[in-house]
Amino acid sequence: MVNDLSLIKNKKALAWIKEQIALCTPDNIHVMDGSIEESNALNELLVKKGTFIRLNPEKRPNCFYTRTNPGDTARVEAATFICSKRQEDAGPTNNWMDPVQMKKKLHSLMKGCMKGRTMYIIPFSMGPTGGKISRIGIEITDSGFVAANMRIMTRVGLEVLKVLGTDGEFVPAFHSVISPLEPGQKDLTWPCDLKNRYIVQFPETREIISVGSGYGGNSLLGKKCFALRIATVLSRDEGRSLAEHMLVLGITSPEGKKHYITAAFPSACGKTNLAMMNCSLPGWKVTVVGDDIAWMKLNKDGRLYAINPESGFFGVAPGTSEESNPNALRTCEKDAIFTNVALTTDGDVWWKGLTDQPPANAITWKGKKWTRGVDDPKELFHPNSRFTADISNCPVVDPAYHNAPDGVPVDAIIFGGRRESVVPLVFQSRDWNHGVLLGSSVASERTAAAEGKMGELRFDPFAMLPFCGYNMADYFAHWLSFTGKTDPSKLPKIFHVNWFRKENGKFLWPGYGENSRVLKWICERCDGVVGAVETPIGYLPAAQDLDLSGLDISMETISKLLYVDCKAYLQEVEKIRKYHSMFGSKYPKALTVELDNLEKRLKQQ
Numbered sequence: 138m139v140n141d142l143s144l145i146k147n148k149k150a151l152a153w154i155k156e157q158i159a160l161c162t163p164d165n166i167h168v169m170d171g172s173i174e175e176s177n178a179l180n181e182l183l184v185k186k187g188t189f190i191r192l193n194p195e196k197r198p199n200c201f202y203t204r205t206n207p208g209d210t211a212r213v214e215a216a217t218f219i220c221s222k223r224q225e226d227a228g229p230t231n232n233w234m235d236p237v238q239m240k241k242k243l244h245s246l247m248k249g250c251m252k253g254r255t256m257y258i259i260p261f262s263m264g265p266t267g268g269k270i271s272r273i274g275i276e277i278t279d280s281g282f283v284a285a286n287m288r289i290m291t292r293v294g295l296e297v298l299k300v301l302g303t304d305g306e307f308v309p310a311f312h313s314v315i316s317p318l319e320p321g322q323k324d325l326t327w328p329c330d331l332k333n334r335y336i337v338q339f340p341e342t343r344e345i346i347s348v349g350s351g352y353g354g355n356s357l358l359g360k361k362c363f364a365l366r367i368a369t370v371l372s373r374d375e376g377r378s379l380a381e382h383m384l385v386l387g388i389t390s391p392e393g394k395k396h397y398i399t400a401a402f403p404s405a406c407g408k409t410n411l412a413m414m415n416c417s418l419p420g421w422k423v424t425v426v427g428d429d430i431a432w433m434k435l436n437k438d439g440r441l442y443a444i445n446p447e448s449g450f451f452g453v454a455p456g457t458s459e460e461s462n463p464n465a466l467r468t469c470e471k472d473a474i475f476t477n478v479a480l481t482t483d484g485d486v487w488w489k490g491l492t493d494q495p496p497a498n499a500i501t502w503k504g505k506k507w508t509r510g511v512d513d514p515k516e517l518f519h520p521n522s523r524f525t526a527d528i529s530n531c532p533v534v535d536p537a538y539h540n541a542p543d544g545v546p547v548d549a550i551i552f553g554g555r556r557e558s559v560v561p562l563v564f565q566s567r568d569w570n571h572g573v574l575l576g577s578s579v580a581s582e583r584t585a586a587a588e589g590k591m592g593e594l595r596f597d598p599f600a601m602l603p604f605c606g607y608n609m610a611d612y613f614a615h616w617l618s619f620t621g622k623t624d625p626s627k628l629p630k631i632f633h634v635n636w637f638r639k640e641n642g643k644f645l646w647p648g649y650g651e652n653s654r655v656l657k658w659i660c661e662r663c664d665g666v667v668g669a670v671e672t673p674i675g676y677l678p679a680a681q682d683l684d685l686s687g688l689d690i691s692m693e694t695i696s697k698l699l700y701v702d703c704k705a706y707l708q709e710v711e712k713i714r715k716y717h718s719m720f721g722s723k724y725p726k727a728l729t730v731e732l733d734n735l736e737k738r739l740k741q742q
């Protein structure tokens with residue numbers, strides 16, 4: 138155990154940490170060094186406290202199981218705030234409160250909040266430690282669960298402190314479960330304060346304060362809070378960068394030609410699955426750089442390069458199966474943490490998809506005994522149950538994840554959402570600005586990744602609705618500005634996909650590994666070697682442009698998947714206009730032009 142504050146040489150960091158100690162009055166302080174010994178001791182401690190259950194080491198070595206409080210299972214968008222000085226700078230899509238008011242409120246909750254607990258001080262790097270695009274944060278937390286997860290999801294430890302030096306910049310990220318312990322008081326296995334959950338970003342001072350919740354997206358502050366909400370602001374200010382809710386994958390053709398693709402889909406809409414899929418097309422191979430977040434930057438050569446700032450996957454468990462995503466299953470065979478899945482009687486985990494049938498007996502995510510044939514299988518796991526796994530354990534990790542600290546050159550950017558109707562399987566934008574319109578009008582059916590009603594269609598521009606740290610209209614403008622910053626022909630080509638079109642309640646497209654057929658078309662479009670049909674919404678493949686060899690699908694289904702319903706799209710344009718009208722005078726003129734042109738093309742049909 139390293140409890141020594143003298144490890145912190147950075148003056149600002151030391152001052153900030155001392156302030157938090159004085160305010161929160163923890164019983165112990167632990168500066169994380171990132172070592173294996175530290176990790177083992179922390180996991181052991183969490184087992185002792187009942188937060189972790191060690192899984193059967195013969196089945197899953199060094200793996201742990203945890204159950205959250207049943208009310209703390211997902212991101213809480215209603216309690217997420219962007220506290221810029223002016224409300225206008227947070228924009229109409231974010232909750233806002235005056236930063237001084239908010240800090241007052243938070244400080245009253247934070248006073249004495251770590252009594253009886255250990256304060257973990259976690260120096261972490263987003264991106265390779267010391268890398269040019271990488272950035273450093275320090276998370277303070279009173280949750281051992283958070284400390285254990287952060288160690289997988291980010292690069293943690295002494296190396297980070299070395300890079301930070303005495304005067305380096307870092308993002309201060311404070312987290313507490315707000316559950317102080319009186320002497321002798323028994324701790325809960327999942328402490329939290331459901332009535333006082335606030336996930337707060339201060340974009341001007343680049344600070345994060347998150348209290349009350351222990352759930353991943355609310356508490357692993359390197360992820361959505363830093364790598365998206367704060368990093369969007371940093372990227373805008375830097376001018377040539379983007380911080381996006383995107384996977385990054387490499388795809389290699391049978392001839393050995395490699396492309397890099399990023400893709401933005403809303404939460405629980407298929408990023409992890411696409412990022413590490415096994416291609417059904419013979420000879421094609423996908424390798425993963427990242428599955429959730431991409432930091433991108435224009436390089437001197439005029440091209441956009443992407444890194445994955447994270448070092449682990451915080452993936453959706455249900456639906457992850459040998460058929461859909463064997464590589465994710467291999468990744469969490471060891472050193473993983475499972476949250477809110479079912480626990481089997483032989484000390485392993487279960488969720489829908491893992492095997493055809495649930496086990497005969499199990500314990501549900503709420504800790505209840507469960508019997509097959511008697512109890513409802515839906516009770517076994519939470520729909521937003523997740524695994525935390527080390528990217529280095531993934532069998533298809535792209536070499537660039539380890540070897541390219543400055544990123545990989547991006548050939549194509551894909552947007553997508555969960556749309557049971559209207560939106561075809563795939564289409565290409567006419568140019569960059571039209572692509573920005575596609576991003577700005579992503580809409581998707583709501584999933585269990587955030588608290589709220591599931592299935593409802595909502596706009597989720599760029600899959601960033603819950604993650605943009607400033608006015609979304611200014612964010613659109615920032616995207617549009619890239620054509621003025623480089624030769625536009627060097628920018629990635631932009632596409633839109635939809636794996637989720639349905640008929641009679643059934644998916645029309647088989648998805649998963651079969652999505653390689655769509656990726657192949659995208660690669661060939663980038664190389665200019667395959668055909669497309671010009672339609673009012675963009676370029677679509679004709680049926681013969683898609684490689685459907687060996688796929689058991691009727692031409693009728695394919696034509697449904699590739700059908701552009703101009704009437705329905707005209708209604709879509711109306712909905713987009715209405716949604717975008719909330720941005721008022723900040724709405725970029727270029728997007729109005731794009732929408733007008735789209736409408737004109739649709740009406741000419």
Ligand code: GTP
Nearest residue numbers: 404405406407408409410453455456586636648649
């Ligand atoms: P976050 O981690 O929340 O950002 O989600 P994500 O975008 O990484 O989503 P993920 O890949 O974990 O997929 C979420 C759900 O969508 C899982 O239940 C998958 O089984 C399902 N899914 C993924 N790809 C496909 C697909 O191609 N077709 C269909 N029908 N379902 C898919």
Ligand code: SPV
Nearest residue numbers: 353354360361404429586
């Ligand atoms: C998402 O909800 O988009 C996730 C999971 O990737 S969380 O880290 O909880 O945000």
Ligand code: MN
Nearest residue numbers: 382404405429
């Ligand atoms: Mn995500």
